[in-house]
Amino acid sequence: MLSEITSFALCGLEGVPVEVETDINKGVVSYDLVGLPDTAVKESKERVRSAIKNSALYFPVNKITINLAPADIKKEGSHYDLPLAVSILKASDQLTADTDGIVFLGELALDGALRAVTGILPILISAKAKGFTRFIVPKGNANEASYIEGTEVYALESLREAVDFLSGEKLFKPVEHRNFKVTQSLRSYNYDMSLVRGQKVAKRAMEIAVAGGHNILLAGPPGTGKTMLARCIPTIMPDMTFEEALEVTKIHSISGELSEEGIVSLRPFRTPHHTATTVSLCGGGNVKIHAGEISKAHKGVLFLDELPEYTRRTLESLRQPLEDRVITIARAGGAVTFPAEFMLCASMNPCPCGNYGSSYLTCTCTPAQIHKYRNKISGPLLDRIDLQVEVDGINYEDLTGESKEETSTQVKERVERARAIQRERFKEDNVTVNANMGEKQIKKYCKLSRECEEVLRNAFETFHLSARARARIIKVARTIADLSWSEEITPEHILEAASYRSYDTSSL
Ligand SMILES: Nc1ncnc2c1ncn2[C@@H]1O[C@H](COP(=O)(O)OP(=O)(O)O)[C@@H](O)[C@H]1O
Ligand SMILES: [Mg+2]
Ligand SMILES: [Zn+2]
Known part of the structure; x- marks a missing residue:
């Protein structure tokens, strides 16, 4: 039978x-x-x-x-x-x-x-x-x-x-349909921007990064709150829509990482260790194909703490997915593609001893040592990080003072407004955020006045910037303009954007 x-x-x-x-x-x-x-x-x-x-x-x-x-x-x-x-x-x-x-x-x-x-x-x-x-x-x-x-x-x-x-011996009720509630997400982030004292510049840079979908590098001495800041990123990102939550849940479902709740309602925050293999980072495997950390970070944040500790090979493997927003894994019997639309946040010490550029501590490294240390990060990867910020130590008064810090909810509101402007702008383009603009969109949406061109030329010539860096400054300036509801990009926006290229413009 x-x-x-x-x-x-x-x-x-x-x-x-x-x-x-x-x-x-x-x-x-x-x-x-x-x-x-x-x-x-x-x-x-x-x-x-x-x-x-x-x-x-x-x-x-x-x-x-x-x-x-x-x-x-x-x-x-x-x-x-x-x-x-x-x-x-x-x-x-x-x-x-x-x-x-x-x-x-x-x-x-x-x-x-x-x-x-x-x-x-x-x-x-x-x-x-x-x-x-x-x-x-x-x-x-x-x-x-x-x-x-x-x-x-x-x-x-x-x-x-x-x-x-x-066989009809017993009756069972089908599983009851549940609606996805965004409010689920508000309760359980363990971090909030208001817990991070001071660090105005870094916080501002993070807000810009999230608003325009840019990647960010935080450089500064140990213990200044870089990890803390990074953990706050998901709390200022717009809430996930149901469709986004499903996309993320699919990946976590095949990876066996779903919680009791059955759906991923919080934006992922993944921190692969610097010893992580390329397979665990990007996905793959011999017997069964696994999704990598970059796919588990889909719609969320991939945090690479202490960036220079990662091998060059590992960092290089991120270039293609950063560009394509998906990762394709070839194997016998056909290739498999996983989404990998993550925001990259990296942190590093500015030098081997960690104190270079600090206003509180003294650096004991030689210029050659610092140069070697920074060279561990490949130029092409750095080129995909639109904002590079120096995080300085904070003084005791700032740390213990009564000053009220903004909450994540407050910052998130501004981010959402800037995102709405971008959605409207890119209706007809195959782009969602400023960071993903191509040459065509930059031409169309980032018209620069003569004064802006002057400021940009100045920065370009003084700091020997690459053509890529120029495009990145313009994109970040677009986001800064969006955050201040400005149709036009002004010289101030360009100047602020250029200030977040500390690693290109560093004299080392
Ligand atoms: N700006 C800050 N505001 C409040 N606490 C801070 C700040 N910076 C550091 N800390 C405290 O120091 C600890 C270490 O910070 P961390 O984010 O791990 O530093 P880093 O990653 O720069 O080495 C934090 O857990 C926090 O308790
Ligand atoms: Mg840290
Ligand atoms: Zn040093």
């Missing part, structure tokens, strides 16, 4: 339907799984056998052949347990219910319990787009599934429950 059950495979974030076909025949007793299953899927054979036996069901002693079709797609992961089990039960006539159009996903424990799996959200989204609306998933994936409207998802505890549900 032959049976067919529908499940899904994941290629990157894209779900593809997989038919689990089981054929049970009289013949030499055997149990085979074909159709490009990886080791994890092969292991599921034994789990399925035990789960069936331990669910007061019967595991057929015949010749069992299971095919996962289409054969040219690699089947990875443990979520095929449930479809395999149901397929065997149907092929052995223990289950006669109609299973057409139902998508089965879930791992089985040996006792028949259903265990939560990774990647439920991207599968549900793809499946829904392909016309599937009914799903059976593990109870542990219920929250994640609840955000997809227009689906009927049954989140069950065990294989036994699945059989009882399908």
Whole structure:
């Protein structure tokens, strides 16, 4: 007897339907799984056998052949347990219910319990787009599934429950649809701009960076609040829309990093260690393809603390995704593309001892040492960082004084206004923020008066800036103008923008 059950495979974030076909025949007793299953899927054979036996069901002693079709797609992961089990039960006539159009996903424990799996959200989204609306998933994936409207998802505890549900022995209610609430996000950032005392210049630069989608480098002595400042970035970014939250959740879902809530509602903040490999940073892997830190930082912040500690190779690997906003990982059987639209924030000491440029402490490094240290960061990477800010120490009065610091909510309001201006401006362009303007948009939206040109020429000649640096100054000036609701870019905007290029303009 032959049976067919529908499940899904994941290629990157894209779900593809997989038919689990089981054929049970009289013949030499055997149990085979074909159709490009990886080791994890092969292991599921034994789990399925035990789960069936331990669910007061019967595991057929015949010749069992299971095919996962289409054969040219690699089947990875443990979520095929449930479809395999149901397929065997149907092929052995223990289950006669109609299973057409139902998508089965879930791992089985040996006792028949259903265990939560990774990647439920991207599968549900793809499946829904392909016309599937009914799903059976593990109870542990219920929250994640609840955000997809227009689906009927049954989140069950065990294989036994699945059989009882399908045969109509027991009734189950589908998972209740939940609406994404932005207010969820306001509660749980652990940082706030108001906790950082002083550091006016750095805070201003951060506001500009977030408003225009620019990358930022904070340079300064240890203990001046660079890490603290970086952690505040997500708190001043606009709230994620539901679509953005889903995009981010998909990546965290396949990575098995979803919280109980089932959706990522806070902008990610990722801090890969400087010993992180290129694979863990950018994604890849031999057996199963993993999303890298840069994709887990999608729509949020990638923070590289102590930038010169990272190897040149690691830093170089960031150039392409910084440019393209996606990362494509080649592998046998087709390339996989993950989104990687992150804001880069890097921090570093200004010199090996950390005190160069400090108004409080003395630097003990030689110019040659400082030069060597800064040279560790490649020019092309630095070129993709629009704002470079020097963070100085703060004095005791500032640290303990009564002065009231602005809250993240206040800064965020200004950021959102500047973003709204940009959305309106770029309606017809394939651009969302000032930082992503190309030559064409710079020409169109950043007309410079004669005075502005003069100021820019001065900076260009005095500091020997590159053509790239010039374009970056103009883009940042555009953002500064947007923050002050100014249609025109003024010489003051250009001057302020040029002041955030301290690493190009440094005399070292
Ligand atoms: N500007 C500041 N306002 C308030 N606390 C600060 C400030 N700068 C540093 N600190 C305190 O010092 C600690 C270390 O700061 P951190 O951000 O790790 O410095 P850095 O990354 O520059 O070495 C913080 O956890 C905080 O308690
Ligand atoms: Mg730090
Ligand atoms: Zn030094």
